[in-house]
Amino acid sequence: MFVLPFITTLREGMEAVVFVGGVGIGASAKSIPLPVVCGLIAGVAVGVFMYYGGSRVSLQVFLCISTAILYLISAGLFSRGVWFFENYAYNQKTGGDASENGSGPGTYDIRRSVWHVNCCNPQTDNGWDVFNALLGWQNSATYGSVLSYNLYWLTLMVVLYFMYYDETRGHIPLLRNVKFRQLNPLYYIKGKKNKELSVEQQQQLVLDAELRLREEAGDEGSAPVATQSIELENLERVKRDNFTESVRVSND
Numbered sequence: 001m002f003v004l005p006f007i008t009t010l011r012e013g014m015e016a017v018v019f020v021g022g023v024g025i026g027a028s029a030k031s032i033p034l035p036v037v038c039g040l041i042a043g044v045a046v047g048v049f050m051y052y053g054g055s056r057v058s059l060q061v062f063l064c065i066s067t068a069i070l071y072l073i074s075a076g077l078f079s080r081g082v083w084f085f086e087n088y089a090y091n092q093k094t095g096g097d098a099s100e101n102g103s104g105p106g107t108y109d110i111r112r113s114v115w116h117v118n119c120c121n122p123q124t125d126n127g128w129d130v131f132n133a134l135l136g137w138q139n140s141a142t143y144g145s146v147l148s149y150n151l152y153w154l155t156l157m158v159v160l161y162f163m164y165y166d167e168t169r170g171h172i173p174l175l176r177n178v179k180f181r182q183l184n185p186l187y188y189i190k191g192k193k194n195k196e197l198s199v200e201q202q203q204q205l206v207l208d209a210e211l212r213l214r215e216e217a218g219d220e221g222s223a224p225v226a227t228q229s230i231e232l233e234n235l236e237r238v239k240r241d242n243f244t245e246s247v248r249v250s251n252d
Contacts, residue, residue: 071156076136079149086112086142108140116140 090109108116120139122132131137162172166180181187
């Protein structure tokens, strides 16, 4: 119980030192304490909320909200990365960091621009860099950044639909013999396919369990007849449910 928390705390501390040191190289010493204090306050607030509110807030609601926030952040990072690639190509042509020189004409490539506002620049205007880091905001949107942002959400919607379809139907759309987990390369690398049971094997396990219980019921003459009949009825119901499920999956 000591090694894992110690290593986690050490890693986070080293990351904080590296990032704060990297940011502090191009800034004055007066600009470092305020972000550090704000980060500590935010971390303590989140920790207190999770500790005291964990027993009151539904775990499902918490996971849904946190997952949605992570999706937003990852979409912004993807779009932001594409924007920086395009901005780097433009800087190579202009011979400097155009986006850091302001928000007026000449600071962006008009040929690739979808929209542009002469304010709210995350490179120069204070405060907007937070939206840039979390949501990928740019005051000068390009074709690549907009298309990548929309492509990310389209891909996510398709993946979630495939997962829902596989969970309800037992296979992905248009391919009845393929499950969603089989699209993962690790499924074959780790040999998980060899560990799965087919529908026939599952039914055979149910029949074997039924036969074993009948034999045990026959050996235990002192067992009440009503209890034995209830157990057999439960086994018959499980067998019928498994058979009905296999027929439904095959029909789908």
